[in-house]
Amino acid sequence: MPEIIFDDQQVRKSLKRMAKAMADDEVYLVGIRRGGSRLANALQKRLRKQGVTVWRGDLDISFYRDDLEQTSLHPVVHSSELTEDISGRHIWLVDDVLFTGRTIRAALDELFDYGRPASVSLAVLIDRGGRELPIQPDLVGLQYTAPEDALIDLHIEKDHEGKSRWRVTQRAR
Amino acid sequence: MKIDLLIQHGRLIDPASAVDEIADVWIHDGRIAGTGCFSGKAKRTIDARGMIVCPGLIDMHVHLREPGQEWKEDIASGSKAAVAGGVTRVCCMPNTQPCLDHAGVLAQLAARNQAVGLVHLHPIAAVSKGLKGTELTEMRELAAAGAVAFSDDGKPIWHAGVMRKALEYASSFGFLVIQHAEEPTLTAGGAINEGWVSTQMGVPGMPAEGEDSIIARDIMLTRLTDARYHVAHISTAGAVAQVRAAQQQGLKVSAEAAPHHFALTEEEVLGYRSDAKMSPPLRTEADRQAVIEGLRDGTIAVIATDHAPHHEDDKRCGLECAAFGIVGLETMLPVSLMLVREKVLSLSELIAKMTVNPARLLNLAAGRLAKGDIADVCVFDPDEQWTLDRNRLYSKSRNTPWHGKTMQGRVRHTITAGKLVFSLPEAS
Amino acid sequence: MKHLFGIAELSAERIRHLLSISASMQGINRRSIKKAPALRGKTVINLFFENSTRTRTSFEIAGKRLSADVINISASTSATKKGESLLDTGQTLAAMQPHALVIRHSLAGCCHFLADFLPHTSIINAGDGAHEHPTQVLTDLLTIEQALGTTITGKVMTMVGDIAHSRVARSHLLAAQKLGYHIRLVAPKTLLPVQVERFGCSVSHDFDEAIEGSDIVYMLRVQNERLASACCFPSVREYHETYGLHRQRLARAGDHCLVMHPGPMNRGVEIATDVADSLQSRVLEQVENGVAVRMAVLTECIMHRDAAAAEAAENEDEDDED
Numbered sequence: 001m002p003e004i005i006f007d008d009q010q011v012r013k014s015l016k017r018m019a020k021a022m023a024d025d026e027v028y029l030v031g032i033r034r035g036g037s038r039l040a041n042a043l044q045k046r047l048r049k050q051g052v053t054v055w056r057g058d059l060d061i062s063f064y065r066d067d068l069e070q071t072s073l074h075p076v077v078h079s080s081e082l083t084e085d086i087s088g089r090h091i092w093l094v095d096d097v098l099f100t101g102r103t104i105r106a107a108l109d110e111l112f113d114y115g116r117p118a119s120v121s122l123a124v125l126i127d128r129g130g131r132e133l134p135i136q137p138d139l140v141g142l143q144y145t146a147p148e149d150a151l152i153d154l155h156i157e158k159d160h161e162g163k164s165r166w167r168v169t170q171r172a173r
Numbered sequence: 174m175k176i177d178l179l180i181q182h183g184r185l186i187d188p189a190s191a192v193d194e195i196a197d198v199w200i201h202d203g204r205i206a207g208t209g210c211f212s213g214k215a216k217r218t219i220d221a222r223g224m225i226v227c228p229g230l231i232d233m234h235v236h237l238r239e240p241g242q243e244w245k246e247d248i249a250s251g252s253k254a255a256v257a258g259g260v261t262r263v264c265c266m267p268n269t270q271p272c273l274d275h276a277g278v279l280a281q282l283a284a285r286n287q288a289v290g291l292v293h294l295h296p297i298a299a300v301s302k303g304l305k306g307t308e309l310t311e312m313r314e315l316a317a318a319g320a321v322a323f324s325d326d327g328k329p330i331w332h333a334g335v336m337r338k339a340l341e342y343a344s345s346f347g348f349l350v351i352q353h354a355e356e357p358t359l360t361a362g363g364a365i366n367e368g369w370v371s372t373q374m375g376v377p378g379m380p381a382e383g384e385d386s387i388i389a390r391d392i393m394l395t396r397l398t399d400a401r402y403h404v405a406h407i408s409t410a411g412a413v414a415q416v417r418a419a420q421q422q423g424l425k426v427s428a429e430a431a432p433h434h435f436a437l438t439e440e441e442v443l444g445y446r447s448d449a450k451m452s453p454p455l456r457t458e459a460d461r462q463a464v465i466e467g468l469r470d471g472t473i474a475v476i477a478t479d480h481a482p483h484h485e486d487d488k489r490c491g492l493e494c495a496a497f498g499i500v501g502l503e504t505m506l507p508v509s510l511m512l513v514r515e516k517v518l519s520l521s522e523l524i525a526k527m528t529v530n531p532a533r534l535l536n537l538a539a540g541r542l543a544k545g546d547i548a549d550v551c552v553f554d555p556d557e558q559w560t561l562d563r564n565r566l567y568s569k570s571r572n573t574p575w576h577g578k579t580m581q582g583r584v585r586h587t588i589t590a591g592k593l594v595f596s597l598p599e600a601s
Numbered sequence: 602m603k604h605l606f607g608i609a610e611l612s613a614e615r616i617r618h619l620l621s622i623s624a625s626m627q628g629i630n631r632r633s634i635k636k637a638p639a640l641r642g643k644t645v646i647n648l649f650f651e652n653s654t655r656t657r658t659s660f661e662i663a664g665k666r667l668s669a670d671v672i673n674i675s676a677s678t679s680a681t682k683k684g685e686s687l688l689d690t691g692q693t694l695a696a697m698q699p700h701a702l703v704i705r706h707s708l709a710g711c712c713h714f715l716a717d718f719l720p721h722t723s724i725i726n727a728g729d730g731a732h733e734h735p736t737q738v739l740t741d742l743l744t745i746e747q748a749l750g751t752t753i754t755g756k757v758m759t760m761v762g763d764i765a766h767s768r769v770a771r772s773h774l775l776a777a778q779k780l781g782y783h784i785r786l787v788a789p790k791t792l793l794p795v796q797v798e799r800f801g802c803s804v805s806h807d808f809d810e811a812i813e814g815s816d817i818v819y820m821l822r823v824q825n826e827r828l829a830s831a832c833c834f835p836s837v838r839e840y841h842e843t844y845g846l847h848r849q850r851l852a853r854a855g856d857h858c859l860v861m862h863p864g865p866m867n868r869g870v871e872i873a874t875d876v877a878d879s880l881q882s883r884v885l886e887q888v889e890n891g892v893a894v895r896m897a898v899l900t901e902c903i904m905h906r907d908a909a910a911a912e913a914a915e916n917e918d919e920d921d922e923d
Contacts (some may be wrong), residue, residue, distance in 0.1 A: 060625060063639035063667065068904060079628035113634040372794040375709040375732030375771055380795075445710030490688060491708045493730070 002153070002169035006142055011125070011154075011166035014141035015039075018123060019046035021139055026053035028089045030082065032107050033060045035096030035154050039125055043094065055089075057082035064106035080110065087115035092139075096154040098124040101135035126168060128152050142168070149173045175214045176201040177591060180552060183221025187228060188525035189541035198226055200548040203591035207544055217593070219586055221552050225520065228528040228540050229261025229549030229589060232502060233297075234326070234405055234429060234477035237263070239285065240278070241270025246482040246569050248282070252291035253567035254480070254502040256595035259551035259584040262539055263292050263502075264477075264531075267299040268327035274299035274310045276318035283319060291594045293549070295321040295535065300339045300350060306332055309342055316348060321535040324351035326405055329387055331357060337394050344400035349534065351403045352391055354412065355453065359383035364493045366439040366454040374445070376493060381460065384453055385411035392419045395426055403534065404428040406479045408453040410463030417472040427534055428467070429475035432501060432508040433574065435464045441574055447488045447495035449574040451481065469517045474530040476523075478505045482570030500568045503561075507580035510555060514581070520555070552586040559583055602901050604724045606712045607733030608775040616739070616779060622897035623743050623890070629666060630893055640669035643903050644699040647673045648690065649727070650706040655864055655888065656727050656737075660703050663895035669903075672699075687711060688718060695719040700903045703727050723902040731766045736898055737863050738772040740891040742780070744883050745817060747890075748859055754781040759811050759854075761787040761844055762821030762871055763828060765794045769863045770821065774800035787811045787844065791833040808844050815854045820846050820862045820871045837870055847873040851881065859883050 027047055031040030037058045044054045059080045062068075093107055104122060111120065123139040128146040146152055155167040178200040185196040185208060197211040232255065238246040246254075255263050265282070267273035273282075279296050286294040298320035302308045304327070312323060323343055330336045330352060343350045360379035365371050367378025388404060392415055395402040404416055407428040419426040433451065438458050441449035449455060467473040481498025488495045509527070512518045518526075532540030539549060563576040587595035602615065611619075629637050645664040649657050657673060664671035676690055687706060694702060701723040704712055709730030716724045728734040745753050758777070764770045764786050777784045777800075784802040786793065798804050805811040812818060825837050834840045851858065860872075860882045868874045877884065 060628075062625070063629070063637040063900070068639055079625045081628065082632075109638065113636065114632055367795055369796045369799050372796055372799075373771075375730050375768060377731075378795070445713045491714045492710050493708050 002171040004167055005144060005152070005170050006126075006166075006168035008166045010142065011168065014125065015042055015046060018125075018139055018141050019043050019050065022092060022123065023047060023050050023052050026055065027092060028055040028057070028084070028086065029092050029094055030057040030059060030086075030111065032093065032095045032103060033058055036094045038156060039096050039154070040094040043123070055084045057084065057086070059107050059110050061103060061106040061110055064110045066102060066106065080114075082114045085115055086111065086117045088118050091117045091120045092123050093120055094123050096125050097152045098122075098127045098137055098140075099130050099152075101131045101133035104135050105133055125154060126152060146170060175216050176206055177216055178548075178588065178593065179211055179215035179218045180221050180226055180550065180586075181211070181218055183224045183226035183552060185226045185542065186521050186524055187542040188521045189228075189529040190543055191521075192542075193521050198542060198550065200550070200588065200591045203548055205542055205544055205546045205548050208542060219552065224552050224554055224585060226542075226550060226552050227524045228542050229551050229587060230259045230506065230527040231262040231264070231531040231537070231540055232260045232478050232480065232505065232527070233264040233322075233475060233531045233535060234431070235263050235265050235480045235502065236268065236327075236482065236498070237265040238482060239269060240281070244569070245484050248285045248294070249289045250567065250569045251480075251482075251502070252286070252289050253595075254500070255292050256587040256589065257567045257584060258502040258504070259506050259553055259587050260502055261292055261549035261551070261587060261589045261594075262295060262537065264295045264297050264321060264535065266297055266326045267324065268304060272299050272304050273297070273315075273320070274302050274304070276311070276314045279315060279318040279320060290592075292589055293539070295319065295537065297322045297324050297326070297351060299323065300325045300330055300343075301335065304328055306330055306335055309339060312343060312348055313346060316346070321537065322349040322351050322403070324353065324405065326351060326353045329353050329355045329357065331387075333390060333394070336391065337398060340394055340398040340400035340402065344398055347401070349401045349403050351405050352387065353405050354384045354387040354391070354407075355379075356383045356386045359386065363454075364450060364495075365442050366456050368439060368457060370439045370443065374443070379452070379454055381409040381411055381456060384409050385415065388412050388415050392416075392424065392426060395419070395424050396422075399425075401425040402427070406431045406434065406453060406477070407464065407467070407473060408434045408456050408460060410460045413463045413467040413472055417467065417470070420472060427475070428473045429477040429531075430464050430468060430473045431477060431479045432505055433499060435461055435468065436508050436511060437461075437574060442492065445492040446574070447490075447492050448499065448572050448576070450492060450495050450497060451479070451499050452497040465512070465517055468512060468526065474526060475534065476505065476509055476526045477531065478502055480568075481572075482568050483572050484570060488572050499572050499574060500566065500570050503566055503568065504573065504575055504580065506551075506553060506584060507582040508575070510582040513555075548588060548591040550586075550588040551584060552588075553582060553584045555582050557581070557583040603905050604712065604716055605735055605898055605902055606716070606724070606726050608735050608738055608772045608779070609733065611735070611779070613779045616742070616776065619739055619894070619897050619901065620743050620746070622901065623739065623894045624747075626893035626896040627890070629896070630889070635666050636668060637666065638668045639900055640664065640667035640903060643669040643701070645669045645671045645701045645703060645899060645903075646694050646699045647671065647703045647727070648676065648694060648705070649674065650676050650687065650704075651728070653705055653728065655891070656705060659888070659891040660727060660895050660899075663892050664899055666892070667896055667900060669700075669899065687715065691715045691719055695722045701725055701899060704729070706730070723905075725898060725902055728768050730768065731771070732768050733772045733775075734768040734863075735772050736891070736895055737769050738776050739894045739898070740887055741773070741819075741861060741863075742776065743890045743894055744861070744886045745859060748883055748886065749816070752780075756782045756816040757785065757814060758782055758817040758819055759785045759787060759815040760819040760821065761808060761846070762823050763792045763833070764788050764797065764821070765792050766824075767821050773819070774802055777802065785811045785815070789834060789844075792828070809850060809853060812850060812854045815858050817859045817861060818846060818851065818854060820860070820866075822863065822865065823867060823871045825867065825870055841870055845869075845871055845873060846876050848875055848879075851876055851879075856881065861887060864888065
């Protein structure tokens, strides 16, 4: 059984804090599919409320993974969509859970096949530790040290009133 | 005095004399010395308890490939395959290199066969010189040199005018003409039967009408010429119906069927299996049933294999490019026994189609086990189940669709002219 | 999926999966740096025994865009020994340890045949005789569904021309059964294989009648010299009159009807130039999408993807916070 490690309230609080830290004249958010994209959408909503102009893009890193031969492709591979040119822009790369850093490595590779950004910063909701590459986040919502074999998942579900509920769980592999 | 060989306690089936009983058969000086209950001494005894003892089988449609293509088969390897299949008389087809269109080639074959000494060899000589379909061979001289019938098999005698003359000339002397019935302008480029299977596979097909149309024409010519006409490897429902109708009209029309045409259908080639490619091709289930019905009602009097050995190189090149034909001598009896298990024929009727019936058609004093007959005998177990391994065939070639399949019925001993020429290794 | 022999071996789910991967590959093809590292270090050999500039180029670009090393071999064959040289060439190339062999050959079943002898290489069918051409049909499906904005299920495709010798036709007839679209075949009997209606399609000899109510008109290339000499039709003039697609005929289907052709087109034979270049024509999209489809096929085969598409009905909770 998955165990809840952060509840809706804790997630909402950190989202608010992250949006505040990101706020600028304009922000370019690039989510990593699929969890990072949902997080980027949530951040976009909060940034817009603050009057920030937000650009959005999404990356599907399937074809950039370093373990393509060991894992199978998710049956529904989404296109990467970066409609607005990234060259010369300051990019926020957004993901839900930061673990080994390999996903971020793949995302950086793919991002640079779209253009040459002025800078790339990394925002993650949860940093669970366990890095295998020299990659560190610039903005972290929730810090949590998980056992190496644990799986940390971010969920967003509608309750009976149709209201979104956030939840972060941990389960054994 | 001791007789040479005694076959004891077997079920003796001799369709020619309507015998089907448990009896001994004893052989001396290459001939049947008697049948019934033997009391006396024998130099050698075969215990045939539980076995069938019948005349040695006659296969009137075999490609021995000698002379000219000895890497596929030769008289020695083909004879070994024959006796392993219970066959003591082999009629070899003329499409060798040089082809059997000259008495000198037949004399050479006879000498080679005598040296090998396992079977009786009865050549079927060419109808036309060089199998070219234009000029007739010297049929009388060829018959005198041992030819038992005439055919251009491998190819049809396509030209209607030449066929008419061939039938007229052959029938003047009572010779049988055997037709490979195929209209080449309808079958050109085809590799398998034309139908749903060929449409799905995208492989050019050969329509049943390619066989039927030549037979229709030939039956008309047979009526015109009062000839003896024999359809080789009959494979379609239309062909069986025409042969039946011609026989009902009193024409001297006969037919043979190959085991693959009554045991398998065109679906065997699915997956592009070139070991199921032959000419005529495996046909539909309706055709297969029509061939079985033709065997049942006697329209088809003979079972013959169309044993056609090919080297691996000629088969291992994709279905469309692969050579036509499969080996058959070693599978003829077990495959044909399905007709008895499915109650199409009695065991005696089945054996007749591989012994006395072809003997009568070819005017051979053979295919019988009466006292004084040449002692050609086949002893087989009708029930033994075994798995065919193409690497253990006696033939030089491996092209069989039955590799890995379970066979029921197995030849134990074969005797040619009183000589034990084959015993199943573990049974001897 | 290790090999791609034909549509025959694919389930509907597998076809959908390949189309989904293909759609994601389109993104790579439309950006300025058209390269992803998915097949880095993989070797693909395009072994073409028949001339085909477009299919070969499409596979070549597909492999290169995924960072594979692609080698093209154009082998010619004499008619008599073509099977033998196919095996020899296949074994020789396989000994150099490529990950995939992409094969185009005039011999139906050449992929089944080769795969028996080359256990370690993925075999991808780029057209085998008159049998199958699966990547063309996947390309067509992607093009149709994106142009219609809906799935092809329930749609009517009228396919016209030399069905008998067409590998594209056979692959579409199989795909139609799996995905539930209807094919109307239009041709004289000389260009139809026997019992073709057993694929579940309908058959007509009257193009004007059949084109009405079509969502897609699919024109097949007619090899006019060969077919005329084989008595399949009397003249190009009569063929174009009876079975060619021209403006007035297309009007019977309506403006929504897509016009497709696997190429290369014989303008003025099976298709009139104004139709070929019209807004209804999807011929160039077919070519463009061919690259994405072949990228997907190469990835799936080389990576031996066996994860069934179905298994992944894994809940797509794309719900966003609202």
